[in-house]
Amino acid sequence: MIRCKPHRCAFVASVWIALAISTSAGLAVAPNEPAPRLRGMLVEGSASDVRWDRSKLTVVNFWATWCEPCRQEMPELQSWLDRWESEGLRVFGVAKDPKKDAALIIAHLDGLGVTYPVFYPGEAISHRWGGIGTLPTTFLVDSEGIVIARFQGALPETMDALRQRVVEALGVDDIEDTDAAKAIDSADALVENESR
Numbered sequence: 001m002i003r004c005k006p007h008r009c010a011f012v013a014s015v016w017i018a019l020a021i022s023t024s025a026g027l028a029v030a031p032n033e034p035a036p037r038l039r040g041m042l043v044e045g046s047a048s049d050v051r052w053d054r055s056k057l058t059v060v061n062f063w064a065t066w067c068e069p070c071r072q073e074m075p076e077l078q079s080w081l082d083r084w085e086s087e088g089l090r091v092f093g094v095a096k097d098p099k100k101d102a103a104l105i106i107a108h109l110d111g112l113g114v115t116y117p118v119f120y121p122g123e124a125i126s127h128r129w130g131g132i133g134t135l136p137t138t139f140l141v142d143s144e145g146i147v148i149a150r151f152q153g154a155l156p157e158t159m160d161a162l163r164q165r166v167v168e169a170l171g172v173d174d175i176e177d178t179d180a181a182k183a184i185d186s187a188d189a190l191v192e193n194e195s196r
């Protein structure tokens with residue numbers, strides 16, 4: 001039997017309880033830390049093991065079908081992938097819905113036009129990434145496997161900040177509207193032709 005003074009026993013007990021809670025729930029991954037492994041089953045049925053060094057920047061987005069902010073954010077992430085995949089961007093989703101809801105998840109992705117790979121959460125993914133209490137939660141991981149940013153929620157300010165970090169990490173120009181980008185390209189070409 002261990003003997004200690006009451007105030008020390010209470011302190012030691014509270015430390016042990018806090019450790020037990022944080023270990024079971026997992027601590028949230030923070031910027032400047034190595035990204036945990038992202039390996040598991042994709043909703044379409046195949047297994048995947050993400051290697052961070054295969055792209056310049058990887059977006060990892062935790063979401064759920066019942067999450068309205070997630071529904072607003074996901075098409076934006078898809079548009080970034082469509083636009084910047086050739087620049088080194090990859091996007092992976094992690095559905096927080098139960099695996100038994102696979103048909104609902106797939107219908108949700110199809111309805112939003114999302115084509116990037118989406119993992120079931122599984123205990124291993126949830127534990128390794130830990131602390132995902134707010135949805136959506138999005139991580140940016142560089143080619144060295146280091147988390148460079150974490151964003152929670154999908155407010156316009158959050159999405160603007162997330163987009164800015166993606167643009168900075170990829171070193172690309174950011175023109176939101178592709179029609180505006182085409183107009184600028186056309187205007188540049190016209191100026192070039194006139195100067196000849």
